[in-house]
Amino acid sequence: MQIKSICCIGAGYVGGPTMSVIAKKCPEVRVTVVDINEARIDAWNDKNYNSLPVFEPGLAEIVAEVRGENLFFSTKVDKAIEEADMIFISVNTPTKTYGKGKGMAADLKYIELCARQIAKVAKRDKIVVEKSTLPVRTASAIKDILDNTGNGVQFQILSNPEFLAEGTAIQDLLNPDRVLIGGDISNKKGEEAINALVEIYGKWVPKEKILTTNVWSSELSKLTANAFLAQRVSSINAMSEICEKTGADIYEVSRAIGMDSRIGSKFLNASVGFGGSCFQKDILNLVYIAKSYGLNEVADYWEQVIIMNDHQKNRFSDNIVSTLYNTVSGKKIAFLGWAFKKNTNDTRESAAIKVADNLLSEQANLAIYDPKVKEKQIYFDIENLESRPISENKKYLKVFEDPYKAMENTHGIAILTEWDEFKEYDWEKVYQQMNKPAFLFDGRGILDKKEMERIGFVYYKIGLGDESNTSLK
Numbered sequence: 001m002q003i004k005s006i007c008c009i010g011a012g013y014v015g016g017p018t019m020s021v022i023a024k025k026c027p028e029v030r031v032t033v034v035d036i037n038e039a040r041i042d043a044w045n046d047k048n049y050n051s052l053p054v055f056e057p058g059l060a061e062i063v064a065e066v067r068g069e070n071l072f073f074s075t076k077v078d079k080a081i082e083e084a085d086m087i088f089i090s091v092n093t094p095t096k097t098y099g100k101g102k103g104m105a106a107d108l109k110y111i112e113l114c115a116r117q118i119a120k121v122a123k124r125d126k127i128v129v130e131k132s133t134l135p136v137r138t139a140s141a142i143k144d145i146l147d148n149t150g151n152g153v154q155f156q157i158l159s160n161p162e163f164l165a166e167g168t169a170i171q172d173l174l175n176p177d178r179v180l181i182g183g184d185i186s187n188k189k190g191e192e193a194i195n196a197l198v199e200i201y202g203k204w205v206p207k208e209k210i211l212t213t214n215v216w217s218s219e220l221s222k223l224t225a226n227a228f229l230a231q232r233v234s235s236i237n238a239m240s241e242i243c244e245k246t247g248a249d250i251y252e253v254s255r256a257i258g259m260d261s262r263i264g265s266k267f268l269n270a271s272v273g274f275g276g277s278c279f280q281k282d283i284l285n286l287v288y289i290a291k292s293y294g295l296n297e298v299a300d301y302w303e304q305v306i307i308m309n310d311h312q313k314n315r316f317s318d319n320i321v322s323t324l325y326n327t328v329s330g331k332k333i334a335f336l337g338w339a340f341k342k343n344t345n346d347t348r349e350s351a352a353i354k355v356a357d358n359l360l361s362e363q364a365n366l367a368i369y370d371p372k373v374k375e376k377q378i379y380f381d382i383e384n385l386e387s388r389p390i391s392e393n394k395k396y397l398k399v400f401e402d403p404y405k406a407m408e409n410t411h412g413i414a415i416l417t418e419w420d421e422f423k424e425y426d427w428e429k430v431y432q433q434m435n436k437p438a439f440l441f442d443g444r445g446i447l448d449k450k451e452m453e454r455i456g457f458v459y460y461k462i463g464l465g466d467e468s469n470t471s472l473k
């Protein structure tokens with residue numbers, strides 16, 4: 001079976017970059033990315049490549065190369081479904097905000113709507129690929145809908161979870177550690193569908209890196225990978241707090257344990273807390289699945305990763321308040337960074353949002369600067385904070401395009417995202433413009449303590465204790 005036409009439903013952080021790379025690597029395949037959000041599709045079609053809705057290093061160059069050749073962005077969902085041999089479902093699966101499983105289970109309503117739309121429109125056999133992260137056994141629900149409401153055509157369902165990380169999405173897509181394809185290996189049609197997708201990835205990914213499994217293993221592997229990664233961040237963050245109390249240095253500890261080949265050196269950066277659309281959502285989903293099978297100890301075990309992450313964000317803002325003489329009311333505090341990590345404009349679940357909420361509760365004035373996040377997005381993110389209604393909070397939170405203006409006349413600066421440019425700032429100049437004592441709270445550990453102290457800052461670095469703790473008394 002040779003795939004000539006692909007449709008991807010959902011033009012977000014996953015669908016957009018993934019399809020751009022498939023289109024680049026498979027020039028003979030026509031790839032159409034559809035979305036119901038017209039503004040988003042317009043942005044993907046924008047002549048100015050700086051206006052694409054997703055910022056990812058290397059993405060704009062690929063879109064410039066293939067858009068209009070074999071990559072198309074459109075709102076005509078039905079047409080694209082009808083024309084496609086293979087349909088990727090890449091829509092969002094947020095945590096449920098209502099009903100059973102509220103705050104934990106994944107909300108599958110967008111997935112179900114997609115399945116129903118595919119069933120309604122399809123007039124010939126199709127392969128449907130789950131790309132979004134889904135709870136185990138979602139594929140059977142999709143199959144049920146397709147088989148029972150369709151036009152009598154045959155559907156093969158594959159699970160092909162996405163492992164790309166934002167900020168490095170293009171590199172991750174071009175050189176993946178592995179590609180995982182789950183399908184119905186028990187019948188010939190299922191095997192053919194798997195092979196068709198293997199052929200697509202095989203255009204640029206070595207065959208030994210393409211794993212095929214049953215559908216349930218594939219779905220669960222995605223949740224497991226994210227749970228393990230998030231657990232590593234919470235583990236190192238837990239140790240960062242011990243370091244601060246004991247005088248140990250989390251950066252030395254990370255290096256020392258990372259050299260153990262069983263542990264490995266990646267993903268050991270202490271931080272103000274992990275964010276992003278996946279980690280929290282997937283762990284909550286895992287906790288929900290465990291609970292629904294009565295596996296309460298398993299559920300409690302994974303839930304602790306989230307509890308630790310919430311604690312890390314809260315203790316960062318608590319430290320700002322207590323250091324600034326127990327009050328930040330009326331004081332100006334600058335945030336460097338709002339995105340959940342560097343090299344992305346995505347802010348979903350960003351630690352900055354929770355830290356802002358906590359400081360706004362304490363009546364601080366916040367000055368926000370992020371190199372890639374737009375003001376509109378920041379105001380959107382503070383719409384439903386616990387501290388105050390947005391109409392009030394907007395008076396206390398201002399967004400700046402110039403970082404030096406943001407940091408002018410502040411009582412404190414907090415680094416929330418590890419953007420490289422922050423390391424290059426003229427920190428002497430920043431210091432001159434601040435109220436004294438000038439407090440600097442480095443939630444990403446990117447600046448040099450000695451240098452900052454030489455300039456005159458009172459500098460707090462996550463995971464570094466008071467120097468007085470380090471002497472052998």
Ligand code: UDX
Pocket residue numbers: 162163164165166167226229233266267268269270271272273274275276277278279340341342
């Ligand atoms: C994650 C997974 O890595 C990816 O495989 C999956 O497809 C989607 O979820 P993403 O959320 O885009 O990717 O970014 P990731 O690099 O995993 O970072 C997640 C969060 O953890 C960020 O807030 C990041 O700053 C934080 N983090 C990561 C740390 O605080 N310390 C680390 O050492 C690594």
Ligand code: ADP
Pocket residue numbers: 009010011012013014015034035036037040077090091092093110113114132277
């Ligand atoms: P992700 O990070 O998983 O890519 P995003 O929220 O960035 O998530 O993107 C998901 C996209 O899916 C959104 O742009 C949303 O408009 C789109 N979407 C959701 N439901 C449908 C649907 N039924 N048809 C088309 N697009 C949809």
